[in-house]
Amino acid sequence: MVRMIKLFGWPTPNVQKITILLEELNLPYEICPVNLDRGDQLRPEFLDISPNNKVPAIVHNGRAIFESGTILFYLAEEFGEFLPTKSGERCSVLQWLFFQVACIGPYFGQSYHFRRNAPEPVPYAIARYQREANRLCGVFSAQLNKGTYIAGETYSIADIAAYPWMTLLDRVGVDVSAYPSLARWLSTIEARDGVRRGMRAMSDHVRHGPMTPESWDIMYGDAQFRRFQASGVGS
Numbered sequence: 001m002v003r004m005i006k007l008f009g010w011p012t013p014n015v016q017k018i019t020i021l022l023e024e025l026n027l028p029y030e031i032c033p034v035n036l037d038r039g040d041q042l043r044p045e046f047l048d049i050s051p052n053n054k055v056p057a058i059v060h061n062g063r064a065i066f067e068s069g070t071i072l073f074y075l076a077e078e079f080g081e082f083l084p085t086k087s088g089e090r091c092s093v094l095q096w097l098f099f100q101v102a103c104i105g106p107y108f109g110q111s112y113h114f115r116r117n118a119p120e121p122v123p124y125a126i127a128r129y130q131r132e133a134n135r136l137c138g139v140f141s142a143q144l145n146k147g148t149y150i151a152g153e154t155y156s157i158a159d160i161a162a163y164p165w166m167t168l169l170d171r172v173g174v175d176v177s178a179y180p181s182l183a184r185w186l187s188t189i190e191a192r193d194g195v196r197r198g199m200r201a202m203s204d205h206v207r208h209g210p211m212t213p214e215s216w217d218i219m220y221g222d223a224q225f226r227r228f229q230a231s232g233v234g235s
């Protein structure tokens, strides 16, 4: 019997990776919303589960796991799908999974931030992260010239990790028409039922309208540091 998985999240690309995998695996799960605009991610009870104050996190069989790449790896291992067992193929999936969490996520995230959320325009940062987002799409697209999926002919957690971020190309300064293999891959992935369900899973919680000054402070301002100042860590 599958014990219910608790998913702590908010409708963001890193959380959509997990809802896609859960839907693809047809697993029952309970969504525990962590309202990032309100600062739920900074509450002590959430920090016990996710010490870096970020979503996603899961709790399964009494074990708390944070970092989206680790959660994808754990669920694929635990339920025996979307991660090959043979060492060479497995390594190929893991390298593209790590490429997503180490490169695509952070650089796309910064490109998005400086284009949409920075308090003042910083042309160097906008150009720097836009160029890097484009360079990474070049790497991804070149790999997709060699196979249907990012790690070859088998759909895997590496595709699942990349997809939600690749739906944001226009917001990070990338014109998808410059990357035909990436455009072809996007259509292949978005046609999957599990992907569609996973992308919609938290749509009831999407914020409509701009960020308020209070939520900006929570996400990017002093609120991120108060707990360290209060405990004396890092002072």
Ligand SMILES: N[C@@H](CCC(=O)N[C@@H](CS)C(=O)NCC(=O)O)C(=O)O
Pocket: 012, 013, 014, 015, 036, 041, 053, 054, 055, 056, 066, 067, 068, 069, 101, 105, 218, 219
């Ligand atoms: N490396 C982390 C990144 C997670 C992350 O950046 N989550 C964002 C939303 S996409 C978040 O929770 N931000 C809240 C905050 O920074 O306070 C992962 O892949 O899980």
